[in-house]
Amino acid sequence: MTSTWGKMLKLTLFGQSHGPVVGMTLDGLPAGHCLDLQRLRSFTQRRAPGRAKWMSMRLEEDEPQFLSGLKDGLITGTPIAALIKNQNSNNEDYQNIRNIVRPGHADFAIRARYGEAIEKSGGGHFSGRLTAPLCLAGGIALQILERRNIHIGAHILAIADIEDEPYNSFELTKEHLLLAGQKKFPVNDERAGERMQKAIDTALSDDDSLGGIIEGAVLGLPAGLGSPLFGGIENRLAQILFAIPALTGLEFGSGFASAKLRGSQNNDPFIIRQGQIRTASNNHGGVLGGISSGMPLLFKVAIKPTPSIAQEQHSVDMVTMEETALIVKGRHDPCIAPRAVPCIEAATALALLDMMLEQGRI
Amino acid sequence: MTSTWGKMLKLTLFGQSHGPVVGMTLDGLPAGHCLDLQRLRSFTQRRAPGRAKWMSMRLEEDEPQFLSGLKDGLITGTPIAALIKNQNSNNEDYQNIRNIVRPGHADFAIRARYGEAIEKSGGGHFSGRLTAPLCLAGGIALQILERRNIHIGAHILAIADIEDEPYNSFELTKEHLLLAGQKKFPVNDERAGERMQKAIDTALSDDDSLGGIIEGAVLGLPAGLGSPLFGGIENRLAQILFAIPALTGLEFGSGFASAKLRGSQNNDPFIIRQGQIRTASNNHGGVLGGISSGMPLLFKVAIKPTPSIAQEQHSVDMVTMEETALIVKGRHDPCIAPRAVPCIEAATALALLDMMLEQGRI
C-alpha cells in the first residue's frame, strides 16, 4: 500500500473501519510547539458522523488517544502516534453482500489489486473512516501554520444546483475562514446552506445521494513557497487531496473556467498595494508557476455523490461471475461534502506545512 | 528546486530556455527493451514549435542527443542522459522588461522564492521549454507501455466554446488513440479542429490568446493498478501532470460534473462482458478508490490561455516598485493546448510506468 505520505513529514494512516481502531503516526514535526488539544478535538469533531440527519448515523466519538510525541500538548519532536477507537463497528451489514461489487466502490479493483487476503479484514482500510486520523494529523498542522499567521478554510460551494457565495480574495479575513468551520453546515450564505440541506433530505428520502463542490482558501501564505515542475503547490496539494475518497476533480484559481477565457481576461494585472506587489484580480488563485504569489490561495474540489445508496442497483457477484441485483444496507451519508470540508482543510494544512519545512521556513 | 520526480523511476529535468541546452536524466528503467528511435523522434516533434501559424515561431529542431543508457536503441538499465540543443535562443526579447513582472507569469513568485541569483540565468528553467525533455522521457515510457499493450492518447476537447467529440469508452481503440497523435491538430472531429484553429487565428490577430481543455485516455490498463490513500492513480497522475505549465485543473471520469449528479446517476452498474467484470457506463473514468478498474482511464485537464500576449498590460516594476505599462515581445503560442497534448501523454506514461514498476508488473 501507500498509506504513507510526505517529504519532511511522514504520515502513515492505519486501521480499518470495521477493526478496533484507526490511527496515524506523524513523524517530522518541529519540536516545541504547544497544541491546543481542545481546539484539535473540536476540529476533528467537524468530520465526525452522527451529528445531523444528513450524516451517517454511525456514532463515533472519535476521541483521539495519543501514545507518543506529545507531552501535555507540547510537540516533543518525536513521532506522534494516535489512535481513534471504532466504537460502533458493525460488520454484519456487509456480510451478506461480500462478493457482490458495489457500484461506485473499489471492491472489484481492490480484489484485482490485493487478492483475497484483504477481504478478510473487511476491506475497511479503503473507507472514508481513514479520514478521521487524517483530520487529526491535519488539525495539528493547522495549529502550527496558524501560529505563523497562515489560515486555511473551506466551505461547500455547491450541492446539486444550489450555489453558495464564493470566497472573495479581496475581502476574505481569517475570522471569516474560521467562521465556516464553526457552523454545522459550512457555507458562507446560510440560506443557500438551508436549501442545500433540504436537497440532501430529498435525495435521502429518494434512497439516493448527492455530490458537491468544495472551495478551499489559504490566507497569509508568504510569496515564494513552492518550486517549479514537480514541487509546485498544485502538485503537492493534488497529491494529498486525491487521498480523500470521492474526490474526482481539482482546480486552482479560475481552473476549468480559464480554459474558456482569453489571456487578456485571465491574466491578473500586477499592482502595488500598501507597498507590496499584489494582483488586481485573482484568477491565478494565488499560485503561479507552482509558487505562491502572496495572494490568497484558492482552489475547488469536486466530490462525487456517495456511491452507497439504498436503491436496488445492478451489479455482479465476483464469485459466481453472474449479474445480480444489489441492495446496500448500512448507514451512509446521503452527501459526503459537509464532512469532507474539514478533510480538505486538514490535507491542505499537511501539504503546506511539509513545503514550509522543506524550504526551511518553519 | 524539485526538478526531480518519481519513485521507481528518477527523472531530472535540467536546462533553461535561453541556455545552450535543455535535457534530462532518467534512472530506473528496466533493462532490455529496444526503443524505436524514429518513433520517439516523431513523438517529440509533436510538441516542437514552429510548425503552424498558431505556434510560436521559435524554431527548434529538438533533436535529442543521447549520452548514456542506450546502445543502438537498447535500454541497458543504466541511467539515460539526453540533451536537446536550444538552437534559437534569443534572450534579447526579455532584456528590456527584466524587472517588470509579466501578468500570469511566475516572475514575481520566482524572485520571492530564489532571490536575484535565478534571474542571471534568464529564469528560463520555468519555461515550457522544459517539457521538451519531459516528452523525451515520456516518449520512452510510452513505448515500454505499448509493448505491454497499454496505449495512451489525448486530444483537444475544447477551445473557447468549440468542442471536440469526446472519447467514447465503449468504442475507443488503440488505433483511434494513435490517430490523434498523427494529426497536426489533435482532435477527433476535424471540423471542430478547423473551427478551433480559426478561433486561435482570431485571438492572435487580436493580440490575445486562448486556453483549452485536453482529454486523456488510457486503454489496456490492467485492473488492480494503484493503491488507496496516497498512492492512487489520481494522486500519481496529478503530481506529475501539474508539472506542465499552464495546467490549472484536473478531473477524472465525470469529475466536476459528478458533483451535480445523484448517486443513482453517477454510479456505474457492474456487468459481465466476455467473461470479465466491466461497467455499463464509465462515469468513474476507470479508477475507483485510487485503483484501476480495467475500464478505460479517462481524465481532463484545463489549460489556461497563454499569459504572454502582445497587448499592453498593467503591471509593476519590481525594482522601482511602481506600476507601469508592459508590452511583452517575443514569439508566443496564442494557444498552448495543441502542443500540450503530447506533454499530457508523456506525463501520463511516466506516472503509469512508475506505478507498474512499483507493483512489480514490469
Place this chain on the structure above:
Amino acid sequence: MTSTWGKMLKLTLFGQSHGPVVGMTLDGLPAGHCLDLQRLRSFTQRRAPGRAKWMSMRLEEDEPQFLSGLKDGLITGTPIAALIKNQNSNNEDYQNIRNIVRPGHADFAIRARYGEAIEKSGGGHFSGRLTAPLCLAGGIALQILERRNIHIGAHILAIADIEDEPYNSFELTKEHLLLAGQKKFPVNDERAGERMQKAIDTALSDDDSLGGIIEGAVLGLPAGLGSPLFGGIENRLAQILFAIPALTGLEFGSGFASAKLRGSQNNDPFIIRQGQIRTASNNHGGVLGGISSGMPLLFKVAIKPTPSIAQEQHSVDMVTMEETALIVKGRHDPCIAPRAVPCIEAATALALLDMMLEQGRI
C-alpha cells in the same frame, strides 16, 4: 526526526522508553503471507531484557498488540500497526541527573538538536527500547524471506578478547543459523560463550561495561540483488543497521582486513559448483559492486561498550555549565551485544525484503 525508513516498505518507530508504549507502523508488505505469531513472539523475546544476570533487570514482557494489518496472522496488505507496552517504566532514576550529560550518551547532542521540548518526554525516543518494535517489524520480514528460502542469522563473534568461531561460508546451513537464535547466549562455540559471559560478569562487578563484535550471515540470497552506486546491498544494510544504538562500525566480507591484503590474496577465484558460478573463497562476503553474488552474505558490526556504567564519571551540568561528577543509576546491560544480535537480524531482514520488493522479486 527521521524515525521512518524504507523505499517500498515504510516503517515508522514511535514511543519513548519512559512513556506508556513503544510501537511501529509498517506499510508496504505484500498481502497474503500468513505469519507464525508464536515464532514472531519467540523472536522478539530474544531481545527482551531481564532474562539473565548480564541483562538489564528492567522487566518487560514485550508482548506485541496488533491494531491493524493482520487478520488471524494473515498479512492483509494494509499497514500493520503494533504496540508494545512499557510495563516497567521508571523515570525517577533519571530525574536527579536530568541536566548532567551522561558520557557516551546523546543527551547533549539531543538538546543541541531539539531544544528543551524533547526533554519533557524523557528523551526516551533515543533509547535502545525502540529496537523492540524494530525487532517486531524485522521478525515479520524474516518470516517472509524464509518462505523464499532466504535465512538470516547472527552471533557474537567477539567480546573483549574472547572470540567465537566465525561462520564458514562453505559449511553454513540454515539449521546452523537458526540454532544460534535458540540459544540464550548466541555463539557458535559454547565454551567461548561461557568465557564471554564470565567476562561480562567481571565487568559488571567492576561497575563497568563491555562492547563486542557481531557477525551476520544471509543464506539463500539469489545472485543479482542490489544495484550499483547508491542502491547497493552495503548502502541499504548500512543505512538501517546504523539505526541500532551503540553500533560504531560495519564491514562486509574481509572488510578492514582486506585493506592489508594484496589483490591476489583478496580476490575470490570463480569456480563452477553443481552447475553454478560460485567463488572458491568468500572474502567478498557475498556482495560485489553492490550486488549479491549468490555466495553467503557476511558482515560484521562493532558494538561499543554500554555507556551507562555505575562508576563515577566526569561530566558537565548543561544548566549551570559547570563540570561535575556523575553517577548514573538505573538498570543497564553491562554488555548490549547479546541483545543486539536479534536487532541485527531484524534490520537485515527489513533491508533485504525492501530490496526484493523493489526489484519485483517478491
Place this chain on the structure above:
Amino acid sequence: MTSTWGKMLKLTLFGQSHGPVVGMTLDGLPAGHCLDLQRLRSFTQRRAPGRAKWMSMRLEEDEPQFLSGLKDGLITGTPIAALIKNQNSNNEDYQNIRNIVRPGHADFAIRARYGEAIEKSGGGHFSGRLTAPLCLAGGIALQILERRNIHIGAHILAIADIEDEPYNSFELTKEHLLLAGQKKFPVNDERAGERMQKAIDTALSDDDSLGGIIEGAVLGLPAGLGSPLFGGIENRLAQILFAIPALTGLEFGSGFASAKLRGSQNNDPFIIRQGQIRTASNNHGGVLGGISSGMPLLFKVAIKPTPSIAQEQHSVDMVTMEETALIVKGRHDPCIAPRAVPCIEAATALALLDMMLEQGRI
C-alpha cells in the same frame, strides 16, 4: 538502477567508462552561492588518473563542462548538469575477456541482475570512473560547507602495514585538512607516504595490488546535526560512502576498537572549554546517537586491493560455463586508496550538505 541519491539534494550519476561521457545532474542546491571554479577543478584533479606511477595510465583531463544551473560560477538554484568527456576510452582491452568473470569484480553479479542488455554498453556504469562526476558534485558541496566554516579532509591512514599519523582531534586545524589535499600523495607524515608509495611500486612490479585505510575528518560541524534512528550522521554517511567502489568497511570514532574497550575507557568525559561543552577525548568520533556533538567528526573506511591485477587468475567463462585462466589487461591502479581520498571527501560533503539543508541550517 539507483544511480540517484539524496533527500533535499537529488544527485544522478550517468555515463559509462567506455562511452563518450560521464556526468551528473544535481538538483536542490540553494541559490546564490558563487563557486570558485578554479578550486573546483583542482579538487576534481585530485582523483584524475595518470599523474603518477602508481596510478592508472589512462589519461583523462576530466575537465567538466557545465550545461545548466551555473552562471559565471553563481549557483542559480536550477539543477546543475555537467559532463566530463571520456577522452581515452579504449574498450578493446576488455573485448577478449567479455564472458570471463573477473575475480573481485561485479561482472557475474551484474549479469545476474540486468541480463545481457547491460553488457552491450560495456558494463562501464559500474566503473570507478563514475566517481569523477561524484567528485564534481561533492566539490561543489565542499565549497558551500566551507563558506559555513565546515571543513572536510581525508588522508591515507594505512597501506599494507605502513601507518600514517592519525588525525588528532585536539590539534586539527582547517589548514591541516586542506594541506593533505594539496599533496600528490595525501598523508600526514611524508615519510610514511614515501614508504607507502614504495610498497605500491613493489606490488605493481609483482603484478599485484594493495588496499588501504582512509581516515576522514570534519571540522566545524555544529552540534545538533542529525537525527536518531534512521537519519543519523552514520546512516547518511554510510549510505553514500558505500557508493564508492572498493569500499568494504566503515567505522566512526573508535569503531571496531571500541568493541574491545570497557565503558570506562571508551566513554568520553564531558568538559567545559572556552564556555562550551566539549569532550576530553574523542572516542565517539563527534557523533552520539546519530547527532553531531560539536567535536570533530572522525571516521575510517577500508579500501580493498584493486581486483584487476596482471597475474593469471582462476575464473569462469559465463557462456561456456567452464573454468578457465584469466589475464586482465588494461591500465589499473595498483592501489586505489590515493585516488579514493577526494571521493571520500566529496561523498562526505554531499551527505552533510543534504542534512544541513534538511534541518534548514543552510
